[in-house]
Amino acid sequence: xxxxxxxxxxxxxxxxxxxSSLARAIRRHQLSxxxxxxxxxxxxxxxxxxxxxxxxxxxxxxxxAAGADLVVLCTPLGTYKSIAERMAAKLKPxxxxxDVGSTKQSAIRDLDSSLPAGVHLVPAHPVAGTEHSGPxxxxxxxxxGRWCILTPAAGTDDRAVxxxxxxxxxxxxxxxxxxxxxxxxxxAITSHLPHLIAYTIxxxxxxxxxxxxxxxxKFSAGGFRDFTRIAAxxxxxxxxxxxxxxxxxxxMLQRFSEDLVALQRAIRWGEGDKLESLFARTRAIRRSxxxxxxx
Amino acid sequence: xxxxxxxxxxxxxxxxxxxSSLARAIRRHQLSxxxxxxxxxxxxxxxxxxxxxxxxxxxxxxxxAAGADLVVLCTPLGTYKSIAERMAAKLKPxxxxxDVGSTKQSAIRDLDSSLPAGVHLVPAHPVAGTEHSGPxxxxxxxxxGRWCILTPAAGTDDRAVxxxxxxxxxxxxxxxxxxxxxxxxxxAITSHLPHLIAYTIxxxxxxxxxxxxxxxxKFSAGGFRDFTRIAAxxxxxxxxxxxxxxxxxxxMLQRFSEDLVALQRAIRWGEGDKLESLFARTRAIRRSxxxxxxx
Numbered sequence: 404x405x406x407x408x409x410x411x412x413x414x415x416x417x418x419x420x421x422x423s424s425l426a427r428a429i430r431r432h433q434l435s436x437x438x439x440x441x442x443x444x445x446x447x448x449x450x451x452x453x454x455x456x457x458x459x460x461x462x463x464x465x466x467x468a469a470g471a472d473l474v475v476l477c478t479p480l481g482t483y484k485s486i487a488e489r490m491a492a493k494l495k496p497x498x499x500x501x502d503v504g505s506t507k508q509s510a511i512r513d514l515d516s517s518l519p520a521g522v523h524l525v526p527a528h529p530v531a532g533t534e535h536s537g538p539x540x541x542x543x544x545x546x547x548g549r550w551c552i553l554t555p556a557a558g559t560d561d562r563a564v565x566x567x568x569x570x571x572x573x574x575x576x577x578x579x580x581x582x583x584x585x586x587x588x589x590x591a592i593t594s595h596l597p598h599l600i601a602y603t604i605x606x607x608x609x610x611x612x613x614x615x616x617x618x619x620x621k622f623s624a625g626g627f628r629d630f631t632r633i634a635a636x637x638x639x640x641x642x643x644x645x646x647x648x649x650x651x652x653x654x655m656l657q658r659f660s661e662d663l664v665a666l667q668r669a670i671r672w673g674e675g676d677k678l679e680s681l682f683a684r685t686r687a688i689r690r691s692x693x694x695x696x697x698x
Numbered sequence: 699x700x701x702x703x704x705x706x707x708x709x710x711x712x713x714x715x716x717x718s719s720l721a722r723a724i725r726r727h728q729l730s731x732x733x734x735x736x737x738x739x740x741x742x743x744x745x746x747x748x749x750x751x752x753x754x755x756x757x758x759x760x761x762x763a764a765g766a767d768l769v770v771l772c773t774p775l776g777t778y779k780s781i782a783e784r785m786a787a788k789l790k791p792x793x794x795x796x797d798v799g800s801t802k803q804s805a806i807r808d809l810d811s812s813l814p815a816g817v818h819l820v821p822a823h824p825v826a827g828t829e830h831s832g833p834x835x836x837x838x839x840x841x842x843g844r845w846c847i848l849t850p851a852a853g854t855d856d857r858a859v860x861x862x863x864x865x866x867x868x869x870x871x872x873x874x875x876x877x878x879x880x881x882x883x884x885x886a887i888t889s890h891l892p893h894l895i896a897y898t899i900x901x902x903x904x905x906x907x908x909x910x911x912x913x914x915x916k917f918s919a920g921g922f923r924d925f926t927r928i929a930a931x932x933x934x935x936x937x938x939x940x941x942x943x944x945x946x947x948x949x950m951l952q953r954f955s956e957d958l959v960a961l962q963r964a965i966r967w968g969e970g971d972k973l974e975s976l977f978a979r980t981r982a983i984r985r986s987x988x989x990x991x992x993x
Contacts, residue, residue, distance in 0.1 A: 481970075505920075530917050534984070549919055579916070589913045592903050594920025600895055601921070603961055605980040607954045608887050618884045620986045621874070622825050624844055625800075625889025626896070628987055629924050635984035638977035645965045645973055656962055659902045660955075666898055667951055670940045675776075678940055682933035685900040689829070689930035691915045692923055 409570055412437040414471035416464050416486055418451050419637070420532060421503045422477030423541030426456040428574035431543045441467035442538075450538045465493040473570070475527075476502035480509055480643035487517035496521045499563045503529055505590060505640075507554040507583035509647035515556075523563035528552045528586065529576060530594070534635040547575035548696065554583040591651035595644055596659060599652065601633035602641070704865055707732040709766035711759050711781055713746050714932070715827060716798045717772030718836030721751040723869035726838045736762035737833075745833045760788040768865070770822075771797035775804055775938035782812035791816045794858045798824055800885060800935075802849040802878035804942035810851075818858035823847045823881065824871060825889070829930040842870035843991065849878040886946035890939055891954060894947065896928035897936070 413435040415422045422440070429435050440457035441464050442448045451460045461467050468474045468490040476483060483502070494500070500522055504510045510526045518524055531549040533540065551571035555564050568578045581589075608619045608627065619627065645652055669677040692698050708730040710717045717735070724730050735752035736759050737743045746755045756762050763769045763785040771778060778797070789795070795817055799805045805821045813819055826844040828835065846866040850859050863873045876884075903914045903922065914922065940947055964972040987993050 530920050532920070550917055552917070589910060589917060590920060592899075592906065592910070593914050593917045593922040596899065597921035597925055599961060599965075600899060600958070602977055602980055603958045604891065604895060604954055605983055606976050607950070607957045609979060609983055610953070610957075611887065615884060615887070619888050620983065620990050621992065622845055622847070622884060622888045623987050623990075623992045625825050625827070625885060626892035626928055627888040628992060629928060630892055631980070631984040631987055632993070633921055633924060634977075634980040636977075638974050638981070641977050642970050642974040646968055646970055649965055649968070652965060653962065655902070656958075656965075658905070659899055660958070662902045662905075663895070663898045663951075663955070666894060667948065670894075670944055670947060670951075673941055673944070675937050675941055679933050679937040681901050682897055682929075682931075682936050684904060685897055685926070685929040686933070688900055688904055688915065689926040692918050692926055695915050695918075697916065697918050697923060698927070 408433060408436050409566060409573070410435045410472040412439060412471045414439045414441065414467045414474040415457065416441045416467060416474065416476045416490075417478035418442045418447060418456060418538045419477060420536055420540045421529065421545075422475070423451075423454070423456055423538040424543065424545040425475065425477065425503070425574070427541055427543035428546060430456075432573045434570060434573055435473075439467045439471060447538055454538060456538060464490040468498075469493040470495055471498060473499045473501065473566070476500070476504070476514075479640045480504045480506060480513070480647045481639075483510060483513035484517065487514045491517050491519055494519060494522050497523075499523045499525055499567060501525045501527050501567050503527060505594065505644045506648040507586045511554070511556065511583055523560045524556070525559060525564050525567040526554045526583065527567055527571065528554070528590070529571065532636070534632050536637045544575070546571065549576055550579055551576040552579045552581050552586055554581055554586050556583075587648050587651045591648060591655045595648055595652050596655045598633055598636060598641055599645065599656065600659070601630040604630050605634040703728060703731050704861060704868065705730045705767040707734060707766045709734045709736070709762045709769040710752065710772055711736045711762060711769065711785075712772035713737045713742060713751060713833045714772060715831055715835045716824065716840075717770070718746075718749070718751055718833040719838065719840040720770065720772065720798070720869070722836055722838035723841060725751075727868045729865055729868055730768075734762045734766060742833055749833060751833060759785040763793075764788040765790055766793060768794045768796065768861070771795070771799070771809075774935045775799045775801060775808070775942045776934075778805060778808035779812065782809045786812050786814055789814060789817050792818075794818045794820055794862060796820045796822050796862050798822060800889065800939045801943040802881045806849070806851060806878055818855045819851070820854060820859050820862040821849045821878065822862055822866065823849070823885070824866065827931070829927050831932045839870070841866065844871055845874055846871040847874045847876050847881055849876055849881050851878075882943050882946045886943055886950045890943055890947050891950045893928055893931060893936055894940065894951065895954070896925040899925050900929040
């Protein structure tokens with residue numbers, strides 16, 4: 404390791420929005436001497452080469468991970484277990500395995516059992532993204548000013564945790580350490596439920612009669628378009644989020660549904676005071692978000 | 699009327715986000731020789747003068763409307779009836795009364811009965827806005843490239859409709875003519891339901907235990923913050939929208955709830971295929987919105 408180079412070799416398993424953004428940020432800030440990448444489709448591998456995102460690219464997670472000091476899974480959550488199995492034998496002693504997935508209990512469950520002794524698991528979740536997917540959608544500034552949540556198990560090597568934290572700090576993120584189950588609960592309300600609701604309402608609109616549907620597109624500026632942006636996020640990634648954070652999502656969904664029924668009832672019975680007081684209350688949380696510079 | 703001046707005097711009843719944006723756009727495009735404004739609070743009237751939004755400002759809708767060729771109501775829907783009653787006697791023969799409200803059947807119901815014969819009612823709804831309120835929040839470009847929907851009753855004077863249409867064209871909008879009940883149905887899904895859902899989820903988050911709530915703010919970039927923006931919209935305006943478009947909103951809410959229950963069930967039973975196929979389907983509508991330049 405020379406100068407500011409944090410790792411001699413980083414392997415990125417998956418080069419979509421997050422993986423390719425991380426590759427660009429690692430290059431820009433010179434955080435690794437080498438980047439090896441793994442991508443399943445030939446088309447993606449071609450783009451990774453054309454975009455200069457990695458020094459080597461392969462479709463074999465084991466080959467990409469071999470000799471890496473840090474391996475970061477940037478693939479949908481449903482792939483973790485088989486990727487861990489495929490690369491386990493190739494990991495060098497002392498290597499750190501991390502990820503960028505949106506649910507952390509499942510990440511630990513699917514990775515931990517397959518990793519050999521002497522390899523450090525430091526799960527991470529950069530809370531950043533856009534509705535675009537693929538290696539062309541990434542950009543080096545994606546993580547700037549955003550939070551990255553680390554959820555290492557108790558007893559994880561401190562130096563390994565610190566090296567992953569430092570990587571994310573260098574690409575512009577703020578670090579938070581959290582218990583995996585608490586992470587999954589917080590993200591269920593801040594991210595998973597909003598996506599589920601956005602997918603639902605856009606689906607509801609899609610099912611309207613043909614003439615109304617074309618007008619929905621035309622007049623989407625009234626609020627609907629913001630939901631369509633969220634509902635344009637990667638389908639496989641989000642399928643896996645809901646399958647892997649089921650309990651917390653269902654719990655938050657239950658609370659949301661109860662609150663929605665209460666509002667529905669207030670509308671039906673013309674209870675203007677109830678509506679107004681809820682609508683006034685929600686403004687405060689927006690102000691807090693603006694003050695926290697996350698708007 | 700000289701040159702491009704469309705109206706000798708326009709009266710704006712209400713000078714919030716929409717009213718003050720319209721005042722700015724009328725000034726910029728020189729669409730009226732004079733603007734008179736009506737605002738209920740002394741603080742708002744002071745700002746209207748300081749910002750130079752009107753030639754005269756009063757708290758009396760009748761005084762503002764007197765002598766105007768066009769009167770535009772830019773106040774919450776719940777105020778329409780009493781404003782119409784207060785200004786009826788002052789309206790000059792041949793004057794046009796319009797509005798910018800988000801529900802059109804109720805606008806017609808509340809205005810039409812109070813207006814004297816010889817006054818033309820041309821209801822309008824500019825589908826544009828931000829989450830900010832008040833005279834300082836407005837800007838002249840707000841209506842640029844957005845739709846303005848006119849819902850005049852059958853038999854309304856064609857020249858009156860055309861003059862209102864021309865006003866909105868000159869401030870940059872595209873015009874759509876629509877039946878009021880159809881308007882209310884389309885907007886229920888494109889605007890009213892999205893706002894209701896955003897208010898609900900932000901309320902649900904507000905009710906979480908204190909420690910989780912502060913983290914909701916911190917990690918809002920995962921999707922939640924987009925909802926908080928929508929849920930920061932004016933509480934009184936939105937209360938009145940829901941009270942005045944009850945049937946259409948409840949109908950769309952019922953459809954949405956059924957779809958949400960179906961997704962909930964798919965999550966509970968781990969039906970990944972169902973989730974993925976819905977999530978893939980909703981991407982198409984986003985593409986249509988981008989193509990329609992409403993993104």
